[in-house]
Amino acid sequence: MGDVIKTASLTKFYGKTRGVEGLTMRVPAGAVYGFLGPNGAGKTTTIRCLLGMLKPTSGTAEVLGERVSLDGTGLRRRIGYVAGEVRLYDKETGRWHLDYVAGFRGGRGRLAEDLIERFVFDPSKRVKELSKGNKQKLALILGMAHDPELLILDEPTSGLDPLNQETVYRLLDERVAAGRTVFLSSHVLSEVERVCDRVGIIRAGRLVAEESVQALLGKRLREIEVRFGQPTEAELLAGLPGVDNVTVVGGDVLKARVKGDAVDAVLKRLATRHVVDVQMQRASLEDVFLEHYREGRAAREPDPMGGEAR
């Protein structure tokens, strides 16, 4: 299967403000692709470019084999989209919105009713009467009801309780099992780790990492804890690249954080002493994510939390 989303040097500036810059990425068919980044990193700008709502300053985007244009009606027929900030018509009911969308898409299928049941959603209420979570449910139902080939979700579980979050995750699993592709933007790292096969990390408008979740976690940080048969000191690991946060606890337990490619050198250095016990814990996606941002700061790049772009 080919790539469902392809971008080449995709760049969008709002005047002088950077939205996304030189973004090149590929999302394979049948994947749940997590698009990670803090607020202002350029996630929503990228999504809006993919949907033809924003005209890129330069570069190209291709979705489902079609070049994205501002007037891509055929493409939008095959895409389901749930915006990060759900904005619907406040005075209209959920049922009205379902009929509205069905009018564009040639009728409402059984999936819409199924989703309403699974989210335990009451479509008779006006949007202005709905809680944030229920608005999010309605947006998810509207985005998924036509069983799109590609589902683009911007913070899909925002405002949902854990039970409904789990419903979303199950639905995504089902969609992917049915051969659909999901492009999910999020800064909820546990969610990405739970549902995504691959992740792309965007920082200050640029893609700084893109690989499978497993590979990313496997290659990256580990928390290592070693008990020695004799007192030890933090300097034991001195001079090794990719090692930091070295501490000694109780005189004979050494703790450190080790990057994936430094593990071999660390184990060889540790083996110079009498080791009683070793525990190595793989880092969470959150650690990986933060590591990328620390690197960004170290390189004196703009503060990713500074909200430079949309």
Next chain:
Amino acid sequence: MNLTLLRATAHRNRASAFWFTVGLVLYSWLMVWLYPVFSQGEYQELLERMPQEIIAVFGGQDLGFDTLGGFMQTEYLGLMWMLIVCSAVIVYAAQSFAGEIGDGTMEFALSQPVSRLSYAITKAAGLVGYALLLSAATFVPIQVFGPRYEVEIEATVFLQLFAFGAMFMLAVGGFAMLLSSVFRSAGRAGAIAAGVLVTLWTADLVSNVSEAAEVFDPINVVSHWQPGKMINGEAIPAGSWWLYGMLAAVTLAGAVVIFTRRDVA
């Protein structure tokens, strides 16, 4: 044009359209009801005692007040009607693009399989329908209720009024829609449209009492709005029809073109 979008647009504007329509129907009815009373000599004398500048404010300087055209222009169509219908079409037009972008609902609408061209044409078609509705709400009651009060307008004059009124609204609404296609806020688009209209109205007013502002007359949509003359049987210059028609066509086409090329989120 997209019928789903057109139905949804009509549905979401139903309350304001209803109240504007009811208001205009009642206002028109009231005017033909009152005309026989006000066309008596006392009213004429009262108006003649008023300063010409005040009469000009209400657009009645060129017309005899004892005539139906003069009465309708001064009391209704010259100022109050313009305020009512311009409010209606400017609000609709400003909301069409800028309002939806500002509210964030454009993102939802354009994530559906509807082309921007179709979206924009549908919104413009909605404006045409709205202008026709408001024009009908203004002039049909005059035709329907008028004979009860011995107020009669020839059918050809009625049709001209209906068409000219709709054209005036399309010229104003088209301009507001053009602004709406440029901005991200309905408030800004509407305020600028209203500001330009007030400026034109002021220029028209000044030109009635001074030659200083007559330079605007050829393109001033307010100056060309002379329904009283039409009611009195005078022909409206072809230039007025052309002005409204061209302004409506150019601004609506411009709004469609700009909307199909702009960022909408």
